[in-house]
Amino acid sequence: MSLIxxxxxxxxxxxxxxxxxxxxxxxxxxxxTVVGPNGSGKTTLxxxxxxxxxxxxxxxxxxxxxxxxxxxxxxxxxxAMPLTVARWLGLSGTSDKEVHLLVAEQxxxxxxxxxxxxxLSGGEFQRAxxxxxxxxxxxxxxxxxxxxxxxxxxxASFYRLIEEVxxxxxxxxxxxxxxxxxxxxxxxxxxxxxxxxxxQGTPTLVSAAPEYQALFGFGTExxxxxxxxxxxxxxxxxxxxxxxxx
Amino acid sequence: xLDDFLWRAxxxxxxxxxxxxxxxxxxVWRRMAYFGDATAHxxxxxxxxxxxxxxSIFIGVLVAxxxxxxxxxxxxxxxxxxxxxxxxxAHGALALGLVAVTFIPGVRVDLTAYLFGxxxxxxxxxxxxxxxxxxxxxxxxRLRWERxxxxxxxxDLAAARGIDTRRENMILTIMLAVLVAVAIKIVGALLITAxxxxxxxxxRPVSRTPETMSGVAVVAALVAVVxxxxxxxxxxxxxxxxxxxxxxxxxxxxxxxxLVRSKHMH
Numbered sequence: 001m002s003l004i005x006x007x008x009x010x011x012x013x014x015x016x017x018x019x020x021x022x023x024x025x026x027x028x029x030x031x032x033t034v035v036g037p038n039g040s041g042k043t044t045l046x047x048x049x050x051x052x053x054x055x056x057x058x059x060x061x062x063x064x065x066x067x068x069x070x071x072x073x074x075x076x077x078x079x080a081m082p083l084t085v086a087r088w089l090g091l092s093g094t095s096d097k098e099v100h101l102l103v104a105e106q107x108x109x110x111x112x113x114x115x116x117x118x119x120l121s122g123g124e125f126q127r128a129x130x131x132x133x134x135x136x137x138x139x140x141x142x143x144x145x146x147x148x149x150x151x152x153x154x155x156a157s158f159y160r161l162i163e164e165v166x167x168x169x170x171x172x173x174x175x176x177x178x179x180x181x182x183x184x185x186x187x188x189x190x191x192x193x194x195x196x197x198x199x200q201g202t203p204t205l206v207s208a209a210p211e212y213q214a215l216f217g218f219g220t221e222x223x224x225x226x227x228x229x230x231x232x233x234x235x236x237x238x239x240x241x242x243x244x245x246x
Numbered sequence: 247x248l249d250d251f252l253w254r255a256x257x258x259x260x261x262x263x264x265x266x267x268x269x270x271x272x273x274v275w276r277r278m279a280y281f282g283d284a285t286a287h288x289x290x291x292x293x294x295x296x297x298x299x300x301x302s303i304f305i306g307v308l309v310a311x312x313x314x315x316x317x318x319x320x321x322x323x324x325x326x327x328x329x330x331x332x333x334x335x336a337h338g339a340l341a342l343g344l345v346a347v348t349f350i351p352g353v354r355v356d357l358t359a360y361l362f363g364x365x366x367x368x369x370x371x372x373x374x375x376x377x378x379x380x381x382x383x384x385x386x387x388r389l390r391w392e393r394x395x396x397x398x399x400x401x402d403l404a405a406a407r408g409i410d411t412r413r414e415n416m417i418l419t420i421m422l423a424v425l426v427a428v429a430i431k432i433v434g435a436l437l438i439t440a441x442x443x444x445x446x447x448x449x450r451p452v453s454r455t456p457e458t459m460s461g462v463a464v465v466a467a468l469v470a471v472v473x474x475x476x477x478x479x480x481x482x483x484x485x486x487x488x489x490x491x492x493x494x495x496x497x498x499x500x501x502x503x504x505l506v507r508s509k510h511m512h
Contacts, residue, residue: 047402047405050402050405050406051405051406051408052401052402052405052406052411068406068407069406070402070403070406070407072400072402072403075399075400075403077399078275078276078277080274080275080277080447080450081275081398081399081456081459082450082453082454082455082456082458082459083399083455083456084454084455087455087456087457091392091395091396091399093392116454136407142406
């Protein structure tokens with residue numbers, strides 16, 4: 001039973017088809033990553049999944065009582081709104097200060113609780129956003145390009161943190177990412193999106209798929225992967241069987 | 247010692263300050279000052295309607311403000327930038343209201359009271375309606391505070407938490423329309439937005455959380471009301487504008503305080 005599932009989801013904005021025929025599902029404890037070029041509808045897909053945007057076609061099925069922790073790509077706090085990190089965490093609906101401190105320590109912002117949100121650095125701000133999402137004890141954590149603007153070591157430690165969180169909360173993680181190498185290492189399932197789902201499956205499967213190669217066009221690496229792909233004639237069906245096994 | 251009308255004026259001012267403080271914070275946080283103006287200016291159109299159909303000013307103003315607010319919400323995001331659209335709506339409604347009033351047969355209407363308020367003319371029934379309007383805004387804000395804060399910070403974040411963002415936006419709009427109806431007799435259509443944004447803006451430099459800001463905004467609005475009434479009584483100045491002048495002075499002081507503090511810190 002999946003936590004969240006889409007069937008034939010399409011989004012039309014004006015006369016522009018942003019998404020079409022998206023079928024996907026996320027199960028408990030699964031780390032699912034959406035990759036795709038700019039303008040491929042990744043953020044729109046996340047908005048449909050969290051319920052911020054209604055799909056023009058198709059359905060989104062959420063498990064009853066599903067708690068979603070969402071970390072937006074950008075969150076512009078108006079200078080006119082005074083907001084300490086502690087108060088931000090309080091907006092999770094959990095007012096227990098000890099729990100706040102615990103989560104703040106986990107993500108590494110425990111020394112910043114009295115700071116104003118607008119005074120935080122990019123990395124600190126991202127962690128503060130994550131901390132609030134964690135405090136609602138989500139079944140599904142949805143992250144939109146969470147490592148944007150972070151340097152390499154920070155990206156690596158961020159993904160370690162995500163895996164740790166998955167263990168702690170027993171939740172699923174769905175994220176959009178550009179860090180292809182890390183994605184391929186730490187995801188259970190990869191969805192390659194370009195207006196529609198080009199291909200999806202395990203990282204090995206997707207990195208070998210010609211659709212993925214065509215989108216991200218890796219020179220010789222692509223050729224090698226394509227060769228590997230030639231040996232896997234079950235590509236289309238493998239998607240399914242692979243998901244069932246996972 | 248104090249006359250009855252002065253007591254009623256003071257109580258009406260207090261009621262307005264209590265609601266305008268926190269609601270004004272949302273207007274400032276969400277950059278709705280122009281939206282507030284358009285809604286408030288539509289009040290004059292509401293006054294014309296009330297006089298024309300011989301209904302309560304509060305009802306006419308409430309209906310006009312609501313109609314304006316929802317019209318703007320449904321038109322926004324097309325062809326024109328929102329401030330252009332709001333500028334057209336605000337001034338168009340004001341002008342239309344001023345023109346419409348001249349067509350009302352019978353007594354010649356002095357619009358000054360509706361443009362700048364006439365707090366000293368607040369009667370018992372008015373006072374009751376003002377208190378009821380203010381109280382309903384406060385109760386709504388109290389119940390939906392966290393939801394409205396999340397929505398203000400990020401609509402997607404609010405949606406992910408299962409908040410119906412359209413509904414909350416609508417509730418905020420209705421509260422604004424109620425405040426316009428409450429404030430029209432006190433500060434008048436032209437200065438309603440001032441009562442919303444100036445106390446909130448004065449509170450910003452000295453606040454660290456949304457709650458302190460809205461609390462300080464209430465205090466600033468209360469001080470402005472009392473100071474304005476006192477000035478008006480002492481020197482026979484118009485009351486509504488005197489209240490706004492007092493609020494502006496508080497804003498100037500708070501800004502100066504923030505400037506001096508930041509100089510000390512660097």
